[in-house]
Amino acid sequence: MSGAADREAVFPTRQSLGIMKAKLKGAETGHSLLKRKNVSEVSYCQVADVFTIRTNIALEITRRIDEAKRKMGRVMQIAAFSLAEVSYAVGGDIGYQVQESAKSARFRIRTKQDNVSGVLLPAFESYLTEGNNDFGLTGLGKGGQQVQRCRETYARAVEALVELASLQTAFVILDEVIKVVNRRVNAIEHVIIPRTENTIKYINSELDELDREEFYRLKKVANKKQRDNAAADAEMKARREAMEKNESGASKQDSGPADILAAEDDDDVIF
Amino acid sequence: MEGLLFNVNNGYVEGIVRGYRNSLLTTPAYSNLTQCETIDDLKLQLGPAYGDFLASLPPNPSTSALASKTTDKLISEFRYVRANATGSLAKFMDYVTYGYMIDNVALLITGTLHERDTRELLERCHPLGWFETMPVLCVATNVEELYNSVLIETPLAPYFKGSLSHQDLDELNIEIVRNTLYKNYLEDFHNFVNTHSDMAGTPTAEVMSNILEFEADRRAINITLNSFGTELTKADRNKLYPTFGKLYPEGTLMLSRADDVEGVRLAVDGVHDYKTFFDAVSLGGSSGPGNMGGGSADGKSLEDMFYQKEMEISKDAFTRQFTYAIIYAWVKLREQEIRNITWIAECIAQNQKDRIGNFISVF
Numbered sequence: 001m002s003g004a005a006d007r008e009a010v011f012p013t014r015q016s017l018g019i020m021k022a023k024l025k026g027a028e029t030g031h032s033l034l035k036r037k038n039v040s041e042v043s044y045c046q047v048a049d050v051f052t053i054r055t056n057i058a059l060e061i062t063r064r065i066d067e068a069k070r071k072m073g074r075v076m077q078i079a080a081f082s083l084a085e086v087s088y089a090v091g092g093d094i095g096y097q098v099q100e101s102a103k104s105a106r107f108r109i110r111t112k113q114d115n116v117s118g119v120l121l122p123a124f125e126s127y128l129t130e131g132n133n134d135f136g137l138t139g140l141g142k143g144g145q146q147v148q149r150c151r152e153t154y155a156r157a158v159e160a161l162v163e164l165a166s167l168q169t170a171f172v173i174l175d176e177v178i179k180v181v182n183r184r185v186n187a188i189e190h191v192i193i194p195r196t197e198n199t200i201k202y203i204n205s206e207l208d209e210l211d212r213e214e215f216y217r218l219k220k221v222a223n224k225k226q227r228d229n230a231a232a233d234a235e236m237k238a239r240r241e242a243m244e245k246n247e248s249g250a251s252k253q254d255s256g257p258a259d260i261l262a263a264e265d266d267d268d269v270i271f
Numbered sequence: 272m273e274g275l276l277f278n279v280n281n282g283y284v285e286g287i288v289r290g291y292r293n294s295l296l297t298t299p300a301y302s303n304l305t306q307c308e309t310i311d312d313l314k315l316q317l318g319p320a321y322g323d324f325l326a327s328l329p330p331n332p333s334t335s336a337l338a339s340k341t342t343d344k345l346i347s348e349f350r351y352v353r354a355n356a357t358g359s360l361a362k363f364m365d366y367v368t369y370g371y372m373i374d375n376v377a378l379l380i381t382g383t384l385h386e387r388d389t390r391e392l393l394e395r396c397h398p399l400g401w402f403e404t405m406p407v408l409c410v411a412t413n414v415e416e417l418y419n420s421v422l423i424e425t426p427l428a429p430y431f432k433g434s435l436s437h438q439d440l441d442e443l444n445i446e447i448v449r450n451t452l453y454k455n456y457l458e459d460f461h462n463f464v465n466t467h468s469d470m471a472g473t474p475t476a477e478v479m480s481n482i483l484e485f486e487a488d489r490r491a492i493n494i495t496l497n498s499f500g501t502e503l504t505k506a507d508r509n510k511l512y513p514t515f516g517k518l519y520p521e522g523t524l525m526l527s528r529a530d531d532v533e534g535v536r537l538a539v540d541g542v543h544d545y546k547t548f549f550d551a552v553s554l555g556g557s558s559g560p561g562n563m564g565g566g567s568a569d570g571k572s573l574e575d576m577f578y579q580k581e582m583e584i585s586k587d588a589f590t591r592q593f594t595y596a597i598i599y600a601w602v603k604l605r606e607q608e609i610r611n612i613t614w615i616a617e618c619i620a621q622n623q624k625d626r627i628g629n630f631i632s633v634f
Binding site for chain 1: 334338377378381382384385387392395444445446447449450453489490493494496497498503511572574577610613614617618621622623626
């Protein structure tokens with residue numbers, strides 16, 4: 001590996017090795033979880049499922065968006081056609097009148113949040129305000145039924161639009177979340193795990209180096225000690241031999257203890 | 272008797288209008304129109320009848336542009352006839368325009384109530400209901416001023432006076448105002464054709480009474496049907512019914528008491544035509560009368576049948592000689608034609624060919 005650039009700045013100690021190993025393990029577990037690989041830990045199962053669920057939901061939503069868009073096409077066509085019917089029946093432009101007599105919204109939407117496996121998705125829910133019939137009298141003389149029906153048709157069209165908007169918002173958010181997860185998987189796979197591995201390798205090599213140094217030092221110390229010991233042993237041995245010689249000499253000269261100093265002065269030791 | 276002197280003043284106009292009637296689209300022409308694939312084809316097919324007016328349209332015009340151009344033709348022809356009309360015929364033609372005037376004034380009232388710039392609304396007004404002093408109405412900034420200027424400046428004053436005050440304009444729904452005016456207008460028109468010395472006892476009075484009675488009945492029935500489920504009370508509803516027509520007085524009384532479609536059916540039982548309509552509607556569409564949309568492609572709505580009937584009456588008007596009614600009938604036929612063209616154009620533009628036959632062709 002390229003060395004210092006691709007590892008974390010830690011001191012190569014046993015403690016940080018332990019930390020790094022724990023980190024690597026965590027990263028690998030997380031990675032396999034996010035990648036939906038075989039998961040052994042029960043406690044993380046939920047997390048793994050979350051990802052699957054999210055992806056499935058995203059697929060489901062794409063399908064529903066597709067449906068909703070097709071539906072919208074149909075509904076809008078019918079709605080536009082019902083407007084044509086109105087203009088046929090009324091025989092004129094009622095747009096202005098309708099605009100002016102509409103005072104408050106009849107068709108409203110409520111936003112609520114759906115918690116889909118930890119992602120908060122906004123859901124739009126449409127409802128009709130009761131008793132709000134601002135232009136109920138439009139086309140009273142003629143074409144009133146067409147006007148009302150046109151309004152209902154358009155209400156349905158708007159409903160389809162709201163549904164589509166809800167789905168698309170959910171899709172965008174889910175997409176974002178899934179992208180984030182993917183990014184995270186990639187980050188773990190390509191950055192965190194190699195880096196942690198590098199760090200461990202580095203720490204290991206440093207520790208090995210230290211070990212080898214230590215070993216050499218110990219060996220040196222042992223050598224020295226051995227040499228010293230050998231020298232000490234030899235001296236000891238010589239002394240002992242000399243002593244034995246003296247003792248035997250003394251026992252030859254006189255049995256009484258002689259003056260050791262004098263005797264030694266007399267007899268040089270010959271090796 | 273009327274034949275003796277009619278042509279002295281009105282012969283030319285009658286001739287012209289009969290000529291116009293001949294230029295209306297016929298069933299073969301309509302079937303050609305329904306074969307068109309694009310609006311451009313349609314425009315080409317309309318060439319003989321509307322050539323000059325459609326020439327300025329861009330390729331593939333919108334249906335609304337088409338409608339406004341075809342209306343332009345009606346307007347210019349009407350103005351020509353109006354310019355050549357004299358005496359009681361001129362007055363009669365003015366009466367024809369009052370209906371459109373009511374719509375325009377209602378539009379201006381709506382604008383004033385919501386404090387919009389009413390000058391912009393002038394463009395939206397129906398050209399047939401245009402009167403010279405209409406821009407004056409735009410000066411008014413509040414409803415009271417508007418009310419006063421309407422009373423002074425417009426021919427509609429008699430319809431306002433007596434039944435609507437300026438507070439009413441403020442408080443009542445504009446639709447109720449409009450329909451009150453229309454009721455007064457129909458009654459006045461009916462009165463006019465039956466009492467004016469030039470018209471009383473002539474075919475004009477006869478034909479126009481027939482047309483106006485039908486119109487009055489149609490409005491009464493429509494108002495009743497459309498008011499179900501709205502805040503319009505029965506008493507208020509009763510005020511909107513014209514006081515003549517085949518249904519008046521028993522039918523309208525029953526209409527005013529009707530609570531549902533069944534009640535309306537009972538009310539119109541006495542008049543054969545309307546009874547037939549209701550029976551046909553209940554047979555055709557299961558979802559009640561007035562059902563033009565949705566599933567049934569061939570099921571005709573009540574509205575359609577009323578239009579059909581109106582067209583038949585208008586067509587019959589041309590069988591009479593020496594009558595002003597042909598002008599009214601011609602305008603109505605022409606309006607229907609414009610609606611038909613717009614409908615066909617809509618169907619082509621929106622690719623809904625299965626409903627394209629839903630127009631009314633009488634010739």
